Amino acid sequence: MGSHPITRAAVDDAVRYADRWLAFRQRATRVPGVQAAVWFDGELVLSTAHGVADEASGEALTAAHRFRIASHSKTMTATVLAQMVEEGHLRLDDPVGTRLDWLHDSDSPVADLTLFQLLAHAGGIPRDSASSAHWQHEAPFLDADTLAERVLAEGTVTGADVRFKYSNIGYALLGQVIEAVTGRSWAEEVQERILDPLRLADTGPDWTPDVDGPWATGHTGLAWADRRVPIDQVPTNAMAAATGVWSTAADLCTYMAAHLPGDERLLTDASKRRLQRPVQQVEGVPDGGYGLGFITSRIAGRSGVGHNGGWAGHITSTVALPEDGLVVSVLTNAIDGPAPELVEGIIRLVDAAAAPVDGPVDDARARVPEGRYAWLWGVRDVAVLGGRAYLLSPTVPNPVAATVRLEPDADDPDRWVMVEGPGYASVGEAVTVERDADGRVEALDMSGTRIVPIDRAVLPDRVTAPGS
Known part of the structure; x- marks a missing residue:
């Protein structure tokens, strides 16, 4: 065991x-x-x-x-x-x-x-x-x-x-x-x-x-x-x-x-x-x-x-x-x-x-926007494991090798803090949820990087320079 x-x-x-x-x-x-x-x-x-x-x-x-x-x-x-x-x-x-x-x-x-x-x-x-x-x-x-x-x-x-x-x-x-x-x-x-x-x-x-x-x-x-x-x-x-x-x-x-x-x-x-x-x-x-x-x-x-x-x-x-x-x-x-x-x-x-889990387990699934998100650099999953919310990388063979644990903000239901993760992760920074007028998730702001639900991600014909 x-x-x-x-x-x-x-x-x-x-x-x-x-x-x-x-x-x-x-x-x-x-x-x-x-x-x-x-x-x-x-x-x-x-x-x-x-x-x-x-x-x-x-x-x-x-x-x-x-x-x-x-x-x-x-x-x-x-x-x-x-x-x-x-x-x-x-x-x-x-x-x-x-x-x-x-x-x-x-x-x-x-x-x-x-x-x-x-x-x-x-x-x-x-x-x-x-x-x-x-x-x-x-x-x-x-x-x-x-x-x-x-x-x-x-x-x-x-x-x-x-x-x-x-x-x-x-x-x-x-x-x-x-x-x-x-x-x-x-x-x-x-x-x-x-x-x-x-x-x-x-x-x-x-x-x-x-x-x-x-x-x-x-x-x-x-x-x-x-x-x-x-x-x-x-x-x-x-x-x-x-x-x-x-x-x-x-x-x-x-x-x-x-x-x-x-x-x-x-x-x-x-x-x-x-x-x-x-x-x-x-x-x-x-x-x-x-x-x-x-x-x-x-x-x-x-x-x-x-x-x-x-x-x-x-x-x-x-x-x-x-x-x-x-x-x-x-x-x-x-x-x-x-x-x-x-x-x-x-x-x-x-x-x-x-x-x-150290301390009480928050009802993470009721709050966290579980799903798959995409951006220029790849894909991130948000999932609940053992009552805790995580960012995971499905692009690597070991699904827990680069996990980042998210802790909810007590004052803002759409804000999470990255509290544990690899050395090159943005530990200590926030993940915030962007919602439309109907409350649906439009995107996540992951320490300043906007990632969108994968079913809404669009690959352009070319990734152009800013302002071009």
Whole structure:
């Protein structure tokens, strides 16, 4: 838990603004669409979408559109294996070779790797095999026979327990273990053990052409081209346990809420702690760790668990804060979508709204002119978080990085003083409200700079010199 508890009032304030912030970030980052959901206190408190599901058709994105959530699949594979451990069918220290006959009969070093090592990406085996053309749609994803051939031919590359060595191949092997032990497909086990009990109607183990939509079209990025093109969907075959699942942000929040303490629909709390405890440090990621199938993180001083998903055309992220009971999920439909950044931004807004207030809380929302304002230099938002009024900058990825707190003038309801903020802000100066004859906000005077409601802002053909 962070330095202050998260309350329902704080979450309500945060998501009220977060929806507006997401709409701006979707446009500012030029990603086609953003779908998001937030879970707190036993229910969804936000389920929203902005932008388009398909750039070519202009179809609006909704909260019901489905996305490929890629490596979120690893959390489900880990969950099924943990259930099988609880049932006595497996042990985490079982060598994978004792569960797969074709591997047991070989001299491959992979045979000696334990299920624990594969779950933790500690086995040292290749990430995607020597040929990962499937990630560019240049070849199908590996089937079971091809997977076995690649594993036997390539073995390990770093040795076990040397470093965090992320591996989709390792999780594909874990899917094969589930099938070998149960005699059923990985997809059937996930459906019956996770999706059906949680009633996740908008989630499935892998894409096939007969799966109904609506689907969010995946799009290419803008890193080396000035336009986006659509990317077709493909099945992941024997790689589904690593990257096959599709879902919505709302379903992902419901799923991750079942991994919060006290909810034992899927796993005991002891099993959840085992999966969520970091056992690997991820090089190059500050505060980044990995448990067994779950990414671990620290955001705004709070411990998070979840996963990101990188699919050709969909970038997704879900983080749960087990100590706080909060889950945030964001899905984007472009290969350069900023989903992890947006998840972190929402969590930071919640944290800011939950911060304690010195003295009585003024009814800021009844007085402050909440909204979005524009001027030559950019955009400012006025919003209420935790009962306090703020100026925020939606143009930066961290929505609370440059916040300025506003304190009401006791004698003038349309005057506020900037009392806290960054060193380069106009702290100590005033923000005053200009109103028309009907009392509507015409503009704000922000320490001498006039900013207007964004729906009234007009971009001229040219910004001319004064008097010209």
